[in-house]
Amino acid sequence: MTVDECYGHPRLASVYDPLDPDRPDLDAYLELARERGARRALDIGCGTGVFALLLAGLGIEVVGVDPAAASIEVARAKPGGEAVRWICGQADELPPLDADLATMTANVAQAIADPDAWRRTLRGARQALRPGGLLVFETRDPAARGWEEWTRERTHRVTQVPGVGPVERWTELVAVEEPLVTFRQTYVFADGQVLTSDSTLRFRSRAEVERDLAEGGFALEEVRGAPDRPGRELVFLARRP
Structure with missing residues (x-):
């Protein structure tokens, strides 16, 4: 998968967080992790590690995976970075993790624009989850x-x-x-x-995402709106049966 310069260029990766410090979009994901009592989590497209470190702060065992080496280096160097297992690579390259929760926050799902890469990512997420484990991600509503x-x-x-x-x-x-x-x-x-x-x-319709999840072996649990962007985002909760 091609890595965009904003994540892969060392200078841009180093200023990624200070240029976008306010992340209320992550609150709902954290609350979901608490509600579900997650003990192990996989953060796909973890970038500079903001969300993975928040999960680790809850005492959750976290694996963060991202293809951008520069972003992974920023994440690893942060306070508390040693509490997360950082992997530079793709979700479909991971071993089974027996995770309770897998996430793709912000633009991650949409940035996987190639259909084959998207299918591989869903397959990797499913393999990393335990039976009954939950995949959660968001996508902008194209409407x-x-x-x-x-x-x-x-x-x-x-x-x-x-x-x-x-x-x-x-x-x-x-x-x-x-x-x-x-x-x-x-x-x-x-x-x-x-x-x-x-x-x-890739601006996927709700119908397209639901089809992809079904084909990827997931059971759709719920589709929500994003609390911080009402009417603009679709948040999918899908379970590994």
Whole structure:
């Protein structure tokens, strides 16, 4: 799987968290882990480890997997990073983990745009879960057409990053070929370096996701809205029978 520069470039990975420090989207996942009494968890597409470390803070045994080596290095170096087993790779390469919970937060599910890679990821998640274990992930509802807001005017920010200085960034739409949407993020550092990262997301319909889950051997338990983005996200809870 190709790794986007925003996750794979060492300089961009190092500022990923300070550029997006507010993560209320993770609260619902944490609450679900508490509700289900999860003891072992797999965080697929763990990136810089924000959610995996939150899970570990609850006393959960966590494996975080991601193909971006630069992001994994950031995660491993964080306080408490030794409490998580970090793996640079793909979900379908994992051994059975007997996990109670597997998650794909934020853009992870949509970033797996290739249908074959998506099927392999679902297969890997199923193999990592114990019977009865739960897979939880979110995807933007394509009916909301959220990509129409991805313009420089709407997304332009300048963030003061400790030890780095001001970082200017914005997002611009590159192409819409539904269900695929491609966009470019531009980063300008105080020393004049300009870096860009192109990403493609797949906007799957609810029907498509439900079909993929069934074909992947999951039993759909529930489809929820994301509490922090009502009407814009679909959150799928699927159980390994």
